[in-house]
């Protein structure tokens with residue numbers, strides 16, 4: 001958690017523009033995809049300085065460094081990206097979902113993407129900060145951080161006399177607030193996809209094992225962004241695999257993009273939506289034209305030969321026109 005070192009050029013931006021907090025879907029997408037690179041000059045923003053997210057005079061969303069901030073006519077928010085995860089996924093990256101046929105038919109029927117809450121998933125580590133036996137170390141780190149924040153006042157703020165005991169009570173309160181906030185992360189709505197240019201035999205075996213009827217649908221990261229176009233809170237990003245014996249997950253929403261290193265083979269890309277804090281739902285259906293979303297349906301290499309025709313029939317019955325093909329794993333070799 002390195003400190004922020006504001007330079008005169010950064011202060012000049014804050015002097016000229018006040019943050020409006022107005023973050024549209026397009027701006028969030030630019031902020032995620034650019035991560036720390038200025039949209040204008042392409043340079044990475046210096047590590048301990050802010051980037052500026054906003055809009056030019058035509059309303060085009062931009063993320064820029066202070067040196068190119070004259071292009072902004074509205075500042076939505078500064079971005080202190082130090083320590084943030086790079087979630088960016090190229091728009092053209094192919095992403096897949098492997099599923100049993102029942103789930104696929106439900107999807108056709110619902111005419112959209114069902115996005116479940118992460119706490120309904122099997123993985124107990126969804127939204128976890130780290131390993132239970134390292135909790136004391138994490139608490140200690142944040143208590144130290146809060147102690148410093150409470151006792152180091154910004155210039156111009158008159159010193160408040162506080163006893164050691166009062167400081168300890170205040171820091172523990174801050175830690176508890178921070179933790180209860182972070183428990184909400186487990187309620188985040190998450191749709192999981194596998195990033196890969198081609199098929200994965202491992203994922204076929206995992207999600208559509210022999211003697212089951214399964215298919216995989218293929219789309220691109222760009223389409224995942226489009227699904228959430230009506231929601232300014234949507235995030236599409238790649239998962240980071242964390243060795244929890246040595247590290248903790250990130251803070252805030254980025255935590256939902258952190259999984260155990262043992263799941264690295266999933267090479268996951270997630271579409272993430274916030275859940276209602278007071279009345280969280282177990283999942284939400286995002287209506288979307290599946291003809292736009294699904295570029296291809298691939299039939300499991302482990303399914304019986306009659307199954308392909310059934311898949312095509314059912315797709316036709318729901319008025320869809322996807323490209324259906326059999327798995328490349330079923331291709332014949334020559335010697």
Ligand SMILES: [Zn+2]
Pocket residue numbers: 038039040041042043064065067068
């Ligand atoms: Zn620049």
